[in-house]
Amino acid sequence: MAQEPLLQVEHLHVSIDETLPILNDINLLVHKGETHVLMGPNGAGKSTLGYTLMGNPHYAVTGGRILFEGLDMTQEDTDKRAKAGLFLSFQNPLEVPGISMSSFLRNATRALTDQPVKLLAFQKKLNETLRVLDMDGVYADRDLNVGFSGGEKKKAEILQLLMLSPKLAILDETDSGLDVDAVRTVSRGIEEYHKKNDGALIIITHATKILEALKVDYTHVMVNGRIVETGDASLVEKVNREGFEAYEARYGKRE
Amino acid sequence: MSDEKEALRRQDSQSMYDFKNEESDADFFREKEGLTKEIVLRVSAEKRDPAWMREFRLKCLKIYEETPMVDWGPDIAGLDMDRISSYVRHKEDMKNNWDDVPEDIKNTFERLGIPQAERESLAGVGAQFDSELVYHNVRREVAEKGVIYTDLESVIRGELDAERADGMDYAGMVKEHFMKLVPPTDHKFAALHGAVWSGGSFVYVPKGVYVDIPLQSYFRLNAAGAGQFEHTLIIVDEGADVHFIEGCSAPKYNVANLHAGCVELYVRKKARLRYSTIENWSKNMYNLNTKRAIVEEDGVMEWVSGSFGSHISYLYPMTILKGDRAQMEFTGITFSGNGQNLDTGLKIVHQGKETTAVVNSKSISKGGGIGTFRSAVVVQKSAKKAKASISCDSLMLDSISRTDTIPAMDVRSDDADIGHEAKIGRISDEAIFYLMSRGIKEDDAKAMIVSGFADPVSKELPLEYAAEMNNLIKLEMEWNG
Numbered sequence: 001m002a003q004e005p006l007l008q009v010e011h012l013h014v015s016i017d018e019t020l021p022i023l024n025d026i027n028l029l030v031h032k033g034e035t036h037v038l039m040g041p042n043g044a045g046k047s048t049l050g051y052t053l054m055g056n057p058h059y060a061v062t063g064g065r066i067l068f069e070g071l072d073m074t075q076e077d078t079d080k081r082a083k084a085g086l087f088l089s090f091q092n093p094l095e096v097p098g099i100s101m102s103s104f105l106r107n108a109t110r111a112l113t114d115q116p117v118k119l120l121a122f123q124k125k126l127n128e129t130l131r132v133l134d135m136d137g138v139y140a141d142r143d144l145n146v147g148f149s150g151g152e153k154k155k156a157e158i159l160q161l162l163m164l165s166p167k168l169a170i171l172d173e174t175d176s177g178l179d180v181d182a183v184r185t186v187s188r189g190i191e192e193y194h195k196k197n198d199g200a201l202i203i204i205t206h207a208t209k210i211l212e213a214l215k216v217d218y219t220h221v222m223v224n225g226r227i228v229e230t231g232d233a234s235l236v237e238k239v240n241r242e243g244f245e246a247y248e249a250r251y252g253k254r255e
Numbered sequence: 256m257s258d259e260k261e262a263l264r265r266q267d268s269q270s271m272y273d274f275k276n277e278e279s280d281a282d283f284f285r286e287k288e289g290l291t292k293e294i295v296l297r298v299s300a301e302k303r304d305p306a307w308m309r310e311f312r313l314k315c316l317k318i319y320e321e322t323p324m325v326d327w328g329p330d331i332a333g334l335d336m337d338r339i340s341s342y343v344r345h346k347e348d349m350k351n352n353w354d355d356v357p358e359d360i361k362n363t364f365e366r367l368g369i370p371q372a373e374r375e376s377l378a379g380v381g382a383q384f385d386s387e388l389v390y391h392n393v394r395r396e397v398a399e400k401g402v403i404y405t406d407l408e409s410v411i412r413g414e415l416d417a418e419r420a421d422g423m424d425y426a427g428m429v430k431e432h433f434m435k436l437v438p439p440t441d442h443k444f445a446a447l448h449g450a451v452w453s454g455g456s457f458v459y460v461p462k463g464v465y466v467d468i469p470l471q472s473y474f475r476l477n478a479a480g481a482g483q484f485e486h487t488l489i490i491v492d493e494g495a496d497v498h499f500i501e502g503c504s505a506p507k508y509n510v511a512n513l514h515a516g517c518v519e520l521y522v523r524k525k526a527r528l529r530y531s532t533i534e535n536w537s538k539n540m541y542n543l544n545t546k547r548a549i550v551e552e553d554g555v556m557e558w559v560s561g562s563f564g565s566h567i568s569y570l571y572p573m574t575i576l577k578g579d580r581a582q583m584e585f586t587g588i589t590f591s592g593n594g595q596n597l598d599t600g601l602k603i604v605h606q607g608k609e610t611t612a613v614v615n616s617k618s619i620s621k622g623g624g625i626g627t628f629r630s631a632v633v634v635q636k637s638a639k640k641a642k643a644s645i646s647c648d649s650l651m652l653d654s655i656s657r658t659d660t661i662p663a664m665d666v667r668s669d670d671a672d673i674g675h676e677a678k679i680g681r682i683s684d685e686a687i688f689y690l691m692s693r694g695i696k697e698d699d700a701k702a703m704i705v706s707g708f709a710d711p712v713s714k715e716l717p718l719e720y721a722a723e724m725n726n727l728i729k730l731e732m733e734w735n736g
Contacts, residue, residue, distance in 0.1 A: 058688075079700075082694035094683065094685055096704060096707055099710075107695060107703065108693035164694070
């Protein structure tokens, strides 16, 4: 018997402010441990899909549904989705003054597990994870993302990913704006997450560098609010070779 | 007026601060409502004032009657002085042994955690219940350094001089400083204060004495329809250093209560005073409080302030930087919820050369609450190279609340360096979404953002007060009044 999918997106339609359609009939199946790559030109709706899966109230689902481990999450609050095992690495992580990274992660861990956090074990895990990501220990005491450079923010997202161990992580352009070394560090972190938890991934990216250490199972090309082509890892190369122009000529461009 | 009453009626409970120990007539003496010469004389007789103080009270009453009502801030029409009793006291006198404090009062303070705090981390504690201090105590090692922390009245009557016989003229010291910094002509409620003041503290820290743990005063206004008019006079002598903390709370009633205290702070050469306040008056309180500090050469005045309570507040601590290189620092937060109009701010007067001021003010409004921050910086001609940097940052938690920032500057010197920065913003939906995407519930996410916003203030407070402040923020956040 086939394994039940982790994420099932069926005929999903999404609008902004319930009037402007932005995603059209999205269908997606993600199983445990799979790595999906989502590519597409700017404005295709990739980030919108990530936000919608995570339940950002700014985006209204006007049709279809989102199932996670068989449960309908379409109308569920964001925190419930996180508790079910969904994670989104933000393209532009927000700065939250006055809350240290470590106290934020402790709070999140407690919220996700409904268990008190064992401080020593938590601290040990945090220190180890910081090391994996070549991050200085002081990041744990700094306010969440406040004054972090673009690269530090992205690393901090991967730090959260590793600390919170979700079942499915959506990484929204985690590699953009990173130098070569940082991309390597981040992709090491992603690999670690993938291996340790058999964690599934949806990676939104324009580049291939971040994918080098990962075995890509599926590639989706998104254009103008639709997934227009799905293939295996080789599709990534094809897209990088040929660009999106041919797709846009065929499926239209978002104005 | 009826809207005002309705607003008061809608107020929800303030959890641990809102409990009433009913005051029975047998145990309490209560002056009748209103303000007349007879009442002022009776309060004066109660206090066994020397003649100068009795005369002073009468003079203040006259000024009060001649001074018009303030008309520039939040509406205080709901405050009817004919319905305010200016003096309520327990029939027992002040104690310096906690066990001797009357049971009902002791229970109140114990629920507020006052005696524990003293045992754990304070150099001295004063507790005022309604109009009178019920308890005052200073650690022996602090007292032995010559630090005075006691009620004002006994000092004025000369009892402290007689008791200590150390050659110091404390009675004279009080007479010389009392309502000199805040004269009764300052405004109507300063005059009212002068007429019926009762309770509060006198602190004197001798030259060069460093008090390493804070002194604390706690004010509880327990009686309905009463006023509290405590006077705090602190003199930090040359090179001395002290931290004074005041906490205020009251149970909620459906009638107006009034707090018109007065704080006068004298910071001598090279001395440092930190004055911290956590105020959580109930939401039927008119908090019309006056605080003022004067700082001499190389002296440092630090204000830390958390204002959470009251229905209406007028509160603008003023600092006069008199001596050269005198400094002041202000770190404060105001949280205005439903039915609250908190008009706060500060005033700085630069007189000495190279005087500096740093202000960090935060304001949170929620549920239709109104927060106004007024700052006034005056740089006099003598204040060469004065420097002031003011930053105020406001966070509105919804679209029905309101925040205003009103800066005023009066610069008479040509080389002053004055900066004013104001930021006003709504709580970010994206930030809430970000925290929720990590499993944190919406309410908790908001509370985290708000306490993070308040963090620069909490950081300035001793641990247990920071915890109390965070608790107050949590209460305000949960409170859907």
